[in-house]
Amino acid sequence: MGGSASQLPRDLLGEYQELTFLSKQEILLAHKRxxxxxxxxxxxxxxxxxxxxxxxxxxxxxxxxxxxxRICRVFSTSEDGDGSMSFEDFLDMLSVFSDSATSEIKSHYxxxxxxxxxxxxxxxxxxxxxxxxxTGEGDETRLSESEMxxxxxxxxxxxxxxxxxxINLSEFQHxxxxxxxxxxxxxxxx
Numbered sequence: 001m002g003g004s005a006s007q008l009p010r011d012l013l014g015e016y017q018e019l020t021f022l023s024k025q026e027i028l029l030a031h032k033r034x035x036x037x038x039x040x041x042x043x044x045x046x047x048x049x050x051x052x053x054x055x056x057x058x059x060x061x062x063x064x065x066x067x068x069x070r071i072c073r074v075f076s077t078s079e080d081g082d083g084s085m086s087f088e089d090f091l092d093m094l095s096v097f098s099d100s101a102t103s104e105i106k107s108h109y110x111x112x113x114x115x116x117x118x119x120x121x122x123x124x125x126x127x128x129x130x131x132x133x134x135t136g137e138g139d140e141t142r143l144s145e146s147e148m149x150x151x152x153x154x155x156x157x158x159x160x161x162x163x164x165x166x167i168n169l170s171e172f173q174h175x176x177x178x179x180x181x182x183x184x185x186x187x188x189x190x
Contacts, residue, residue, distance in 0.1 A: 012047075020095035021105075027091065029190050033059070034090050046087055053083030056090075061188045066133040070113045097188035106186045107176040111169050121166035127152045 008016075008031045016027050035043045037051045037058070053072045062068045072083035075093040085093070095101060096109045114122055116129045128148060135141045143151065159167045159175045167175075176182050 016091055020091055021098045021100035021102075022091065022095050023100075026094070026098065026190070030091055030094050031087070033190055034087050050078065050084040050086050051090070053085075056083070056085055061190065066136075067113050070116065074109065074112045094188060094190065097186065099184075099187060099189075101183075103176065103183045104173065106183055107173045108169065110176070110182075110186055111172045114172075121168050122172065123166045124152055127155055127167075 008028065013024055013027060016022070017024055020027070022030065031046070034051065035046050037055045038046060038049055042049050053069075053076070056072055057063060057068050062071065065071065069083065071093065072085065073081070075089050075096075076083045076085050077089050078084045096105055111122070112118075114126060114130050116126045117123075122130070131143065131148060131151060135143060156165065156167070159171050161171050161174065162168075
């Protein structure tokens with residue numbers, strides 16, 4: 001990792017390990033990967049720097065993810081809403097997507113990622129965007145209007161327990177709890 005200025009202080013390493021689902025090795029690897037997104041000059045003060053979303057999205061682990069923009073938005077603490085990330089934002093993201101994170105934590109963040117309008121519920125518009133992210137926006141993969149309506153109707157019938165036309169966090173977590181492969185598929189491995 002180079003000189004001591006680019007090393008992660010030992011006390012911070014322990015703190016990050018306590019606050020995340022990551023091992024010391026994973027935190028050190030995350031530090032290395034994050035610092036590689038910065039210029040050599042910026043690496044001297046990595047903990048004070050933010051990496052633009054465009055740089056974060058160059059990571060192969062995110063580049064192919066259809067929810068990459070939402071992931072940056074949800075994990076970024078930038079007050080500008082620009083999706084840039086601090087090292088701690090980056091660690092939080094990797095922690096949630098790690099194998100060690102609980103299903104409850106994973107489903108909470110999945111819900112936030114899928115809640116495109118950030119209103120605390122998944123409504124028809126959110127579900128339509130979700131389906132379009134998964135199927136692709138191209139004409140050959142896009143569902144017809146009737147197929148989309150039927151699919152959203154099926155999702156709501158299965159998930160909308162209180163029949164209010166939206167899926168709230170607890171309804172979403174209930175559905176996820178019945179999906180044994182969710183936790184293992186909701187991950188990013190560096």
